[in-house]
Amino acid sequence: MRTKSGLAALLAAAFACVSAGCSEGPRPLADASADVRMDSGIDARVDDGAAADGREGEDSATSPDATSVDALGREDSGDGGDSGPMCAMPVGAPPYADRMNNEEFTDPPTCAGCPQPFTDLAELDGPTLPANATSLTITGASRGATECHWYVSNASCGNTGGMIPVDVEGTGRFSTTVPVFCGANVVRLVCRNDRGTRVLVRRLQGTECSGRDLRVTLSWDEPGKDLELHLLRAPRALNSTTDDCTWFTCMSPTGLEWGSPGDTADNPRKDIDNTSSFGPENIFLDRAAPGTYHVVVEHWSLAGDPSAADVDIIVRERTVARLHRDNFVRQTVWYVGTITFPEGRFVAANTLTDCTASWMRTSRGCDLPLP
Numbered sequence: 001m002r003t004k005s006g007l008a009a010l011l012a013a014a015f016a017c018v019s020a021g022c023s024e025g026p027r028p029l030a031d032a033s034a035d036v037r038m039d040s041g042i043d044a045r046v047d048d049g050a051a052a053d054g055r056e057g058e059d060s061a062t063s064p065d066a067t068s069v070d071a072l073g074r075e076d077s078g079d080g081g082d083s084g085p086m087c088a089m090p091v092g093a094p095p096y097a098d099r100m101n102n103e104e105f106t107d108p109p110t111c112a113g114c115p116q117p118f119t120d121l122a123e124l125d126g127p128t129l130p131a132n133a134t135s136l137t138i139t140g141a142s143r144g145a146t147e148c149h150w151y152v153s154n155a156s157c158g159n160t161g162g163m164i165p166v167d168v169e170g171t172g173r174f175s176t177t178v179p180v181f182c183g184a185n186v187v188r189l190v191c192r193n194d195r196g197t198r199v200l201v202r203r204l205q206g207t208e209c210s211g212r213d214l215r216v217t218l219s220w221d222e223p224g225k226d227l228e229l230h231l232l233r234a235p236r237a238l239n240s241t242t243d244d245c246t247w248f249t250c251m252s253p254t255g256l257e258w259g260s261p262g263d264t265a266d267n268p269r270k271d272i273d274n275t276s277s278f279g280p281e282n283i284f285l286d287r288a289a290p291g292t293y294h295v296v297v298e299h300w301s302l303a304g305d306p307s308a309a310d311v312d313i314i315v316r317e318r319t320v321a322r323l324h325r326d327n328f329v330r331q332t333v334w335y336v337g338t339i340t341f342p343e344g345r346f347v348a349a350n351t352l353t354d355c356t357a358s359w360m361r362t363s364r365g366c367d368l369p370l371p
Helices: 004-019
Strands: 027-029 034-038 103-107 135-141 147-153 159-164 173-179 184-193 196-205 214-220 227-233 269-272 281-285 291-299 307-315 318-328 332-341 345-354
Touching (some): 135 184, 159 173, 159 214, 173 269, 214 291, 227 281, 307 332, 318 345
Antiparallel strands (some): 027 345, 034 318, 103 196, 214 281, 227 291, 269 281, 307 318, 332 345
8 A cells, every 4th residue: 555654664675675785677577467358350360360468578569460459449460451440349348238228137137135226326326427527436335245346338439347345244335436438428337246146227428528548447356455557658767757647646637747838638647546456547648649658557565465457448438458467466567558649559568577676766666667
């Protein structure tokens, strides 16, 4: 957890490491489990040789067989060809994606012992979101639920989702903050127990806009007590106070000053930050200046088991890739990949670096020259 006492403890440990002569060099890890899910056209061609597997130790951005995807969901395998725009099977499509209208139901339809009807969901009772909202806090309960998930979708093939902390001692109470899209949103809550599933579907109208150029959403499991999302621009210094949008630089309403001075539309902003289990964390950029942006995740936990995590890459309100990582251990850095504008092309890097020996000596996290 990122607290003053936690920082002090980590600094003390770092100084002890310095006196012991610990190695400072980056150490890429070679055996971590990873998965990359691109737009449906890319998934269909992976078996034909497209490199969408996030191989450890390779820089997919420069590899000659790297697979990337642009804002229209078109694959580029390095030969100049593309497979055309596709959205028949969008990346990250939620369960019950065919249920689009306001309703609540159980699966199976007749379910003795399923989680009970949702209660106290005031945030989802009205048809509209607060003006200019980029996120929404949801609190409520489904008595008897032992596991809950959230999903948010739009009409432009934008999908994201994650788990919700839930009280498993019978009340089924939960609370989370989730990102929302411009314009129309479909929010789904899915709560389960060993008898079945209860689902809530709500359509919510947000403020219309031309579509944010980029948003990145991170979610994880219970063992990952604190994962940290970063969006970097050149010169790409992780935990830089000027070039890294993260928890200590980017949480203000105006975000981090990038682009034209005084113009907040080209500033990245982190509107959801989480220091415990599940997340999510979310960074968005309304108007990306031409150039390449880098997505990085730090595992900040001071203790605990390895985590599993997901990152959704959403370009101009469309999810172009979802990356999954297992066995993500603390004080390790996950280099997710790059998005290049104005074309909006995502390229997966999907590598891990052990930062244990170079943690918080000079910055608020990993001090290695990454990515």
